[in-house]
Amino acid sequence: MSSHAFDTAGLDRCPFMPVFGAPAVMFERGSGTELFDSNGKRYLDFLSGIAVVSLGHANPVIAAAVTEQMNRLVHVSNFFANDAATSAAVAVNTLLREATGASGQVFFCNSGAEANEAAIKLARKFGGRGRHVVVSALGSFHGRTLAALAATGQPAKHEPFQPMPDGFRHVPFGDLDALRATLDSSCAAVLIETVQGEGGVIPASSEYLRGIRQLCDERGMLMMIDEVQTGFARTGEWFGFQHAGVVPDVVTMAKAMGNGFPVGACWARTEVAAVFQPGDHGSTYSGTAIAGAAVNAVISEMRRLDAPAMARTKGDHLASALEGLDGVVAVRGQGLLRAADLGARDAKAVYLEMLSRGVVTNAVNANSLRLAPPLTVSIAEIDEMVSVLAAVLADGIGVPS
Numbered sequence: 354m355s356s357h358a359f360d361t362a363g364l365d366r367c368p369f370m371p372v373f374g375a376p377a378v379m380f381e382r383g384s385g386t387e388l389f390d391s392n393g394k395r396y397l398d399f400l401s402g403i404a405v406v407s408l409g410h411a412n413p414v415i416a417a418a419v420t421e422q423m424n425r426l427v428h429v430s431n432f433f434a435n436d437a438a439t440s441a442a443v444a445v446n447t448l449l450r451e452a453t454g455a456s457g458q459v460f461f462c463n464s465g466a467e468a469n470e471a472a473i474k475l476a477r478k479f480g481g482r483g484r485h486v487v488v489s490a491l492g493s494f495h496g497r498t499l500a501a502l503a504a505t506g507q508p509a510k511h512e513p514f515q516p517m518p519d520g521f522r523h524v525p526f527g528d529l530d531a532l533r534a535t536l537d538s539s540c541a542a543v544l545i546e547t548v549q550g551e552g553g554v555i556p557a558s559s560e561y562l563r564g565i566r567q568l569c570d571e572r573g574m575l576m577m578i579d580e581v582q583t584g585f586a587r588t589g590e591w592f593g594f595q596h597a598g599v600v601p602d603v604v605t606m607a608k609a610m611g612n613g614f615p616v617g618a619c620w621a622r623t624e625v626a627a628v629f630q631p632g633d634h635g636s637t638y639s640g641t642a643i644a645g646a647a648v649n650a651v652i653s654e655m656r657r658l659d660a661p662a663m664a665r666t667k668g669d670h671l672a673s674a675l676e677g678l679d680g681v682v683a684v685r686g687q688g689l690l691r692a693a694d695l696g697a698r699d700a701k702a703v704y705l706e707m708l709s710r711g712v713v714t715n716a717v718n719a720n721s722l723r724l725a726p727p728l729t730v731s732i733a734e735i736d737e738m739v740s741v742l743a744a745v746l747a748d749g750i751g752v753p754s
């Protein structure tokens with residue numbers, strides 16, 4: 354058996370920079386929840402490319418929309434407008450107005466990290482000189498570019514790249530007193546996830562999120578929510594903050610927004626967005642027609658399917674099925690963003706065995722398995738995944754020796 358997937362492509366070594374571990378499988382095609390590797394083996398995908406292909410692999414509606422746009426108009430630069438990105442911006446602003454009651458404006462970019470970069474620059478300009486600090490949580494994940502990495506509350510990820518950009522501070526997640534204690538006149542914004550995704554699928558309590566809103570109001574600071582993983586219906590609401598009934602000033606999004614077409618966005622209330630002037634920020638690829646087509650197709654398809662309801666119903670089914678398993682000590686998360694806590698078991702061993710039995714999951718930390726299937730997953734596919742997990746756990750996989 355080869356130790357990596359690249360010799361199936363006739364390569365004797367990895368052609369990519371070694372920033373990712375050796376991949377175990379080479380995938381060739383997908384359809385809905387299913388993936389097929391280069392040997393034709395079928396898998397059920399309970400990761401969705403990390404909460405990205407929420408409408409399923411090779412979704413025909415999204416494929417048709419992107420293909421049609423590709424054949425009509427792809428990109429014209431921001432010296433000009435294009436109809437696809439304009440309607441996508443209106444669609445995003447409408448979603449956010451429905452979720453917040455506020456009118457706002459959007460900046461399109463290509464990834465979650467870039468969406469957070471835009472939010473951080475917006476916070477700095479909003480705060481003004483000397484009032485530029487962005488406070489975020491320990492265990493958070495906000496991306497890999499330098500400022501997004503500095504906001505990420507994982508010191509081990511900072512270490513090889515010191516010095517980090519200035520102006521970031523971290524507090525324990527869920528601890529309102531710690532946040533209150535750290536806020537001073539140099540702070541411009543709080544940046545927070547409603548569920549820490551990469552951090553292990555750890556939901557923030559509604560009280561915590563409401564407390565952050567109140568602190569930000571008291572001090573004239575921005576509440577910025579990173580919905581890159583939780584947004585676009587993943588948790589059972591369009592955005593995670595809706596569970597807590599809080600209204601953020603700034604929302605960042607990406608992952609599911611293009612169903613795999615790379616696109617992200619930073620949205621802000623109009624009064625906040627107004628601090629940006631022409632020249633303050635940009636990207637060659639901001640608001641391309643082709644990304645606009647992907648976003649339009651995703652939003653209209655998610656509305657047609659009532660994606661939040663799909664995530665709620667099927668997420669409840671998944672959670673109760675997991676709770677009934679021997680070997681699962683707790684289930685965390687919301688909607689179809691879940692983690693099964695496997696107690697003392699090694700989640701990586703369970704993940705690898707699941708993979709060999711044809712189910713893609715993710716060992717999000719040492720003892721937890723993350724499950725984030727497409728929102729279009731069927732109840733039968735959930736039951737199939739759960740029975741594979743039950744068998745893997747019954748076989749004692751991952752139990753410490």
Ligand SMILES: *Cc1c(COP(=O)(O)O)cnc(C)c1O
Pocket residue numbers: 463464465466467469494495496497546550551579580581582583607608
């Ligand atoms: C994935 C993720 C990011 C980074 O997104 P990229 O597209 O990888 O840059 C940022 N924030 C959260 C919450 C994420 O889950």
